[in-house]
Amino acid sequence: MAVNRIAYLYTLLLSFIFFVLFDVYLLHLFLVFLLLLPFFSLLLAIPASRGLRYKMEIDDDIVPKGPCPVSLTIKNGSMFPCARVRLLLSRRNALGRSGEQYSDEAEDSVQCSMGPNRTITLQPVVKFNHCGRMDLSIRRVYVCDLLGLFSLPVPAANGVSASGSVYVLPELQTRSIQTDEAADLGLDSVTYSTERAGNDPSEIFQLRDYREGDPRHSVHWKLSSRMNRLIVREFGLPLNASLHFLLELREGADPAASEAMLGAVLAFSEYLMARKITHSVSWIGEEGMLQTLSVTGADALASVLHDLLALPAQERWSTLEQYAAQAMPQGETHVVYLIAGARWKSAEDEEAKGMLGNLLERNICRRLTLMTERCPQETAKGLLSFGCEVQLFSGRTFGADAEETL
DSSP, X not given: OHHHHHHHHHHHHHHHHHHHHOOOHHHHHHHHHHHHHHHHHHHHHHHHXXXXXXXXXXXXXXXXXXXXXXXXXXXXXSSSOEEEEEEEEEEEEOTTOBTTBOSEEEEEEEEEEEOTTEEEEEOOEEEEOSOEEEEEEEEEEEXXXXXXXXXXXXXXXXXXXXXXXXXXXXXXXXXXXXXXXXXXXXXXXXXXXXXXXXXXXXXXXXXXXXXXXXXXXXXXXXXXXXXXXXXXXEEEXXXXXXEEEEEEEBTTOOHHHHHHHHHHHXXXXXXXXXXXXXXXXXXXXXXXXXXXXXXXXXXXXXXXXXXXXXXOOBSSOHHHHXXXXXXXXXXXXXXXXXXXXXXXXXXXXXXXXXXXXXHHHTTSOSEEEEEESOOOHHHHHHHHHTTEEEEXXXXXEEOTTHXXXX
């Protein structure tokens, strides 16, 4: 538009110079024509801008990272042509937002020209570089006049379905769980009760004297012959140890760390569902309250996914605080605390370590694992000292030799 204005002013200046130098009647008419032309161009563009209608449609609301087509339908209901229509598409990532402040915002521009009383459909491609819930909207629409000198805004009321959301999956959604990684989290291990007997012959709960009514197959014949009395085996009771994932997203978290956290928990959840292992996920919702959902199938995972891809950022350890305040002793639960964006300052370290240690002291969980994108050596050593395991999103773990594993 700036180029058109400069070209018009340059033409007008040349015409005025020729008008001054040469007393020619046609030059007079041409100069008047140039002066009036922008007004006529503007008058034609006004009804076109008032009669324009537009809407946006999204074919698939769950997509992988990368290019995503969006359908834009534009209708010119006036009898005047639109030399150029410009639409500004806004995309904002709801993942990691703080209040109304979004973590990632960008705009894309789409342009076209239209004849009178015509309807066209455009399919621009919008590229998503990060995972999360992308809120798309047609922020502004402009109609330019024939000369390209004026840009008239189209009333927002002319837009129908001018916004929508797309859920962009993290890349780690499809990763497989390696055997050693599953072992680190105890996903493949079986825990047996120390208080009650069961019927799993692969584990012996205790040996005791025979009682009337005991099944013959439980008799330990070899030991009975040595003891000169009947000894029976009581088998182990396998515990369906549940896994509980706590998700924490801190303000200022790097998008790569947020994606790694979501990719990890979604991959673990798929792995667990395939093996019918009980697990649940907790996070802080938009209302600032702790939300917990038990993942029992694909539908439940999809519901969790929609909420997690719009996970708001928190100033404090909100998920950990609320879970610690509400949780009841569940001795066989394995809690996996995933946090992205932790700054690990000294005061916050001590506060978080105290809350994590409190979970074990109160018997809230049998096992506790911290997963994060980075963890200083001193912090890792402090967590390991009271039994909290530490693992990075990359898969690396901290053991007794924490200095070497960094």
